Amino acid sequence: MSDKRIKVIEVATRLFSEKGFDNTSISAIGKEAGVSKALVFHHFQNKDNLLIEVFKQSTNVISEYSKNNKTTSVDQLMELLNTFFDRLKVEKEYFQFSINICIQQSTRDLLHDLIAERSAGIQKYIQQLFDALGIENSLAKSYMLIAELDGIAINYIFAFTHYPFEEIRQEMIGKYQLLIQNTKTK
Amino acid sequence: MSDKRIKVIEVATRLFSEKGFDNTSISAIGKEAGVSKALVFHHFQNKDNLLIEVFKQSTNVISEYSKNNKTTSVDQLMELLNTFFDRLKVEKEYFQFSINICIQQSTRDLLHDLIAERSAGIQKYIQQLFDALGIENSLAKSYMLIAELDGIAINYIFAFTHYPFEEIRQEMIGKYQLLIQNTKTK
Amino acid sequence: MSDKRIKVIEVATRLFSEKGFDNTSISAIGKEAGVSKALVFHHFQNKDNLLIEVFKQSTNVISEYSKNNKTTSVDQLMELLNTFFDRLKVEKEYFQFSINICIQQSTRDLLHDLIAERSAGIQKYIQQLFDALGIENSLAKSYMLIAELDGIAINYIFAFTHYPFEEIRQEMIGKYQLLIQNTKTK
């Protein structure tokens, strides 16, 4: 892939994350990427397509989790949580992009299938983890975990004041360790 | 307040919720409200001001919770949860509006103080409830509850497939009842 | 004339002078005058008419000069010059208004007859003075004096740096005293 094409995707990812899709003009992307507006269209046909390309390029969190399937289910769950918190701290931008995209209708419609697929994948993966751990009510619990992670991400990213990041991390990890223990002892 | 002014706020609230602030044109608001673009400016000076007015008009959830302070802390917490789920089902629009506003930067900046105040109010209210119930780690736990509610709201509102609404509600209520019980017995 | 009507004319005069006719909105005039937009229209029908009223109200310089026709022609000329410089210093606004009105086409067209009449009046008055003093070439000389005064007014009002006001005044008075003397001795 050409250098400039890559640069455009990079810049687009950042700007879409920072300002949202609709508030980012092709012109602005071109300027920051050091290429002409026209070249962006040359490579991506139109703005919608650029978004799709950016989305596809964006690393899929879950796909990385799933790779570690050599370890036990307990380890996998703990790693999922820890990876989430680690990445949240470092890659705020990626999370912001994901949230923005899901919430703005124009982008939602555009990426509907891709997002749905990714969401379903995550949910299924978590539910299977819970099932493997013998946790009851795995469906609701998987949705709950996702809700918790999403909520934490949003609250952390958009916090007006200091967010008790580490305390929340401990809460979450403690809570799920307890859940696993309580399940085992039954 | 004049009829048309109210109508404009109504329409604006809906459109801002559905399409977001930046994707809603004054022109569109005027058209749906059956008034001229110019009248919107006559009443609200500019688009930013209209948003502020819409935000101020939007019922404050927590302010309603807080009114029921005659009851016990346990009842208050349970009522908070139930009211949340009841309203989420019926007033999707209000939640969508709130989320959109918090997440889009342009609107965040604009409503910064108002949102910060409201957020802080909710967090403090919940923390006090937890303190009254003798729950440990009330700070982190209050942030956790907020994250859970936000996460649920987002996942429910933007769900691609059926969302297990009632199961989640039961999960949440069960979880917090358990928390209260475990605390008491200590 | 009603209080508010007078206030509107006052404010309009000032704003037209400061910002020009086209850049002054009726709304702005109303706001500064403490009345509603609608009242301005009630009193003056439309913006053009308000301008005409403002123009008519604006004191006519020459009409005041002409009153002092008891004195000699020499005294009249000297008084004209001195009055001009005195007023220029104090009533910058009036001069600015006059210049603005003459130069902007929209206002020129509107006030065409009134301005033409006033201009012709001044020119004729000066030419008669020169004739009475036996000055040759009174027509050209009268136009020259007007050009000088207009030029001085503009350069003084719109000067970017300090304008040598008093030196210019002395130059002018000296020059015309000399002209009168040279004429007499012939």
Next chain:
Amino acid sequence: MSDKRIKVIEVATRLFSEKGFDNTSISAIGKEAGVSKALVFHHFQNKDNLLIEVFKQSTNVISEYSKNNKTTSVDQLMELLNTFFDRLKVEKEYFQFSINICIQQSTRDLLHDLIAERSAGIQKYIQQLFDALGIENSLAKSYMLIAELDGIAINYIFAFTHYPFEEIRQEMIGKYQLLIQNTKTK
């Protein structure tokens, strides 16, 4: 420079001269230049910038005078006067543009530095001429000459009736020839 870009500057110069900056819409410029509104913005970013470009393009009168520095000071002064009158007759538009720009506040503010520089340049050039000719009071006299030229330009351009152009020219030339002679004989 592209054809259309030049055409836009040409049209803008004319319309700004005729109707003033604020009364000339980009839309009107585009229409007369046979291009779209958007193209004007493509080339000049915004209206203010277009004005600056038009100003920079506008030939600087004095810069042409100054070139003839091979001749004597007397010749230079006479040439300055003659060139002024010659150009005034032919290039009314340029003078009108200059006057409009200096007098309207919005444009004054915008071009402040450029105008101030040009004005100062002219004044200094004339003062040096007077100094070279041994004329007393060169500062005030230079300001006077400028005032005369400005006044004549305005009165000529905005005259309601026939303006005695040639008579004024003779007056001016005669006056300054006399001034030079009187200085020499001293």
Next chain:
DNA sequence: GATGAATGAGGTTTCATTCAT
């Protein structure tokens, strides 16, 4: 006399997109 509500026309500007080169 005085006002607030209401509007149509028009202004500057942004933007996604196309096209010739």
Next chain:
DNA sequence: GATGAATGAAACCTCATTCAT
């Protein structure tokens, strides 16, 4: 691959003006 020129549509906003009260 890469660009500058070019555009139509639509955004926010202002303004003179009218009308009912």
